[in-house]
Amino acid sequence: MDGVVANPWSFPMSVPLAVILSSIGALTLALDAASVFFRILPFEVARYLIGAGGVFLIVNLLLARRLKERKIRPTSPDASQMRREFWSSLRTSAIFAFSAIFTVLGSKAGIMKAYDDPAALGWAYFAFSLGALIVLHDAWFYWTHRLIHDPRLFRRFHRLHHKSNNPSPWTAYSFDVGEAFVNTAFMPLALLVLPVSQLAIFLFLAHMIIRNAMGHSGYELFPSNRNGRPLFDWMTSVTHHDLHHAQAGWNYGLYFTWWDRMMGTEHPLYHEKFAAAVRAPLDGSAVRAIAERA
Numbered sequence: 001m002d003g004v005v006a007n008p009w010s011f012p013m014s015v016p017l018a019v020i021l022s023s024i025g026a027l028t029l030a031l032d033a034a035s036v037f038f039r040i041l042p043f044e045v046a047r048y049l050i051g052a053g054g055v056f057l058i059v060n061l062l063l064a065r066r067l068k069e070r071k072i073r074p075t076s077p078d079a080s081q082m083r084r085e086f087w088s089s090l091r092t093s094a095i096f097a098f099s100a101i102f103t104v105l106g107s108k109a110g111i112m113k114a115y116d117d118p119a120a121l122g123w124a125y126f127a128f129s130l131g132a133l134i135v136l137h138d139a140w141f142y143w144t145h146r147l148i149h150d151p152r153l154f155r156r157f158h159r160l161h162h163k164s165n166n167p168s169p170w171t172a173y174s175f176d177v178g179e180a181f182v183n184t185a186f187m188p189l190a191l192l193v194l195p196v197s198q199l200a201i202f203l204f205l206a207h208m209i210i211r212n213a214m215g216h217s218g219y220e221l222f223p224s225n226r227n228g229r230p231l232f233d234w235m236t237s238v239t240h241h242d243l244h245h246a247q248a249g250w251n252y253g254l255y256f257t258w259w260d261r262m263m264g265t266e267h268p269l270y271h272e273k274f275a276a277a278v279r280a281p282l283d284g285s286a287v288r289a290i291a292e293r294a
């Protein structure tokens with residue numbers, strides 16, 4: 001401040017210069033952000049179209065007859081529901097592309113830890129980081145999902161997703177704007193603490209849409225034991241998430257069943273419903289397990 005007073009020329013010259021420089025800085029940042037957004041947007045749209053569309057094509061169209069014994073409900077969603085899900089999911093894809101601005105520019109600035117060469121930290125770390133992303137995202141999803149089921153938040157954040165009482169693969173990203181932002185906030189937050197390569201991020205995102213679209217397909221796609229229990233009982237099956245749509249208040253998990261089991265939020269009839277979906281009779285062991293948890 002003293003310097004400005006001592007030199008009367010510096011005041012009128014430095015202020016416009018600072019304004020020009022900061023305007024150029026802001027403009028460059030805005031252009032960088034726009035370039036990231038428009039680069040990622042086609043990827044995000046393609047991710048949804050290929051993931052949800054692929055599951056719809058394979059499961060709900062091509063294999064529908066062969067899988068009819070595994071159809072969870074007698075009815076199927078109508079075209080108007082799927083149209084609504086499609087357009088709202090594309091809006092979610094745009095919000096996901098918007099959030100990529102933070103991860104790409106944040107990583108460029110060294111604040112976030114995405115890196116290019118997948119072998120840079122070794123392949124063992126690569127595998128660990130991919131697994132960690134999935135496990136952390138499952139926890140993020142479980143707790144934020146429970147939060148947006150709070151009656152004070154539900155209408156604004158989660159009602160649209162539950163408008164699909166009988167879901168289809170297109171339901172995958174049928175989110176209210178608020179829910180899309182809550183969901184996508186995971187990635188920049190994770191990258192603040194966990195170094196992850198671009199390839200691991202790509203595989204994580206591919207896994208996310210495939211599991212999500214499968215979970216809404218309406219056909220039980222997961223294998224079962226002879227007694228009708230899920231072969232991979234630690235993973236959420238299609239019946240698991242289908243029950244959440246049929247009867248909200250249970251089954252908040254995304255990929256794994258462990259949070260629902262730890263917190264006592266798994267549907268008490270889940271194993272019975274799963275056995276019914278795979279048309280396998282419940283033998284003594286499955287019935288016992290249900291009675292023990294009830």
Ligand SMILES: [Zn+2]
Pocket residue numbers: 145149158161162244248
């Ligand atoms: Zn829900």
Ligand SMILES: [Zn+2]
Pocket residue numbers: 161167171216241245
């Ligand atoms: Zn759902």
